[in-house]
Amino acid sequence: RYTTAGGSNIKNAQPFDVLYKNMQIALAHNGNIVNVKNIKGILEDSGVVFNTTSDTELILNLFARNIKYGEVFAIKELCQLISGSYALTITLGNKLIGVRDVNGLRPLCIGENSRTYVIASESCALDAIGANFVRDVEPGEIVIIDEDGLHSYKIDTSAERKMCIFEYVYFARPDSVIDGISVYKSRYNAGKIMARENPTDADIVIGVPDSGIPAAIGYAKESGIGYGIGLIKNKYIGRTFIQPSQKMREEGVAIKLNPLRDVLEGKRVIIIDDSIVRGTTSQKLVKIIRDAGAKEVHLRSASPPVISGCYYGVDTPSKEHLIAANMSINEITQAVGADSVGYISLEGLIKATGGSGCDFCKACFDEKYPITIPHNI
Ligand code: SF4
Known part of the structure; x- marks a missing residue:
């Protein structure tokens, strides 16, 4: 992703790719975690060492600490802790995982070609590799793709859909369709x-x-x-x-x-x-x-x-x-x-x-932030 926080340097480049207990985990994140300082501070106080200044490393750390209970549990747990926007793609062994934050602030979609499913932020990426658009990942949805196909899980939440309206203005490519809306x-x-x-x-x-x-x-x-x-x-x-x-x-x-x-x-x-x-x-x-x-x-x-x-x-x-x-x-x-x-x-x-x-975050135009911003951000 481009630098939104944490500094633009090679250590923060994504995906984060680590070996954890003989498991290869790679994780990429589009978004920004607003309470990163609070959680990171608690973890650092307990001796956890971070190698980068990126909030993505925090997500990876939180994911790894509960992976022994299964990836769905690990993701649900980390989603209880982190606050902000996150569209995640994770590879874990032969599994491909997609996660969209509970407000759906950032886009994430699923495609399919003759061999496999793919996950991308924008539908234009599917076109580029000859994959057909299947559907958007829903806000608060975890999608796991393995040899048995596509499995969907929901994160318990009462959060409202708040897709970033600025994606349609500037950020997304015009040849993408996000949440059923053509950017062009x-x-x-x-x-x-x-x-x-x-x-x-x-x-x-x-x-x-x-x-x-x-x-x-x-x-x-x-x-x-x-x-x-x-x-x-x-x-x-x-x-x-x-x-x-x-x-x-x-x-x-x-x-x-x-x-x-x-x-x-x-x-x-x-x-x-x-x-x-x-x-x-x-x-x-x-x-x-x-x-x-x-x-x-x-x-x-x-x-x-x-x-x-x-x-x-x-x-x-x-x-x-x-x-x-x-x-x-x-x-x-x-x-x-x-x-x-x-x-x-x-x-x-x-x-x-x-x-x-009501379906959009428009906070940069009306200052109504859908997620509370910590004072120490
Ligand atoms: S609408 Fe504005 S404040 Fe809300 S996510 Fe998009 S850019 Fe950020």
Whole structure:
């Protein structure tokens, strides 16, 4: 996984692969455990030694300590202790195990090809290996695959489904379907809704590659303004958002995106990005487009204002660095150097997914965290 906590170094690289009592265990984790400090502290006080700064090692340790009672028991026990988001894949001997946290904050799905079952975070990974999508792993479900097939167990919980809505905005790939919702369609719909909520006169609509493109197409379709490719993405650079430092992220924008002067010169441009987080990327984008000759630049965000940090595995900064938590729309417009700035509403985003508002975690937009955040996180 990309670094959400614990530092970006080789020791924290996944999967964690260990030999425990002659059993080979490999474990990979997408998410973030919020009470890691508390549990780790207790274990360290009793003499347990950790080799890394990753919360994944804690999960592995808790799993191993009860494995003698069977893997289902061991997982249920560890799920009673850890709090936060976790989609886990574990191999244990000839077994493949998948676990999704009780709120289903992070996605996990099951696929099947002619030889075996597979488990992946996103359905696009199944397509890549020629496997058919079988179903999503349910929140609070343990799936064990062995030579007898697929076995499902439920973790006792009254927790509500709270899939991260930001997966649909930015994180997941557009060619994935998560919990029955197409990521592409939800982004396209968000663009259409935004065109109704935030209309403006312009000559062209462009999207910030890659995650802003479907919303830009939707905005163009709904507004009747032509869609164009105004920014070319360097194929050889990864996602700037998941670079481990802010400096690397900012440097990444200029290396990653180059404007198409032929498309932008003399035009009133609407540019759609998936989100506006710190505002530094937006500022750079607006400048790139103006420098390419655009007459006006209107920035639209396909997510509502990000006003609070994420503790569940998306590396958003703390509140003081979030532009929407500290400035009004007018101030943001000035700060990023745009002619106008507009956001989709939270209701609009929920509508775009086609899901029910209660089924999502939306805490970075409304500060209603589904899992209590310990004060010492
Ligand atoms: S706080 Fe935001 S990014 Fe984090 S899980 Fe909730 S919706 Fe997703």
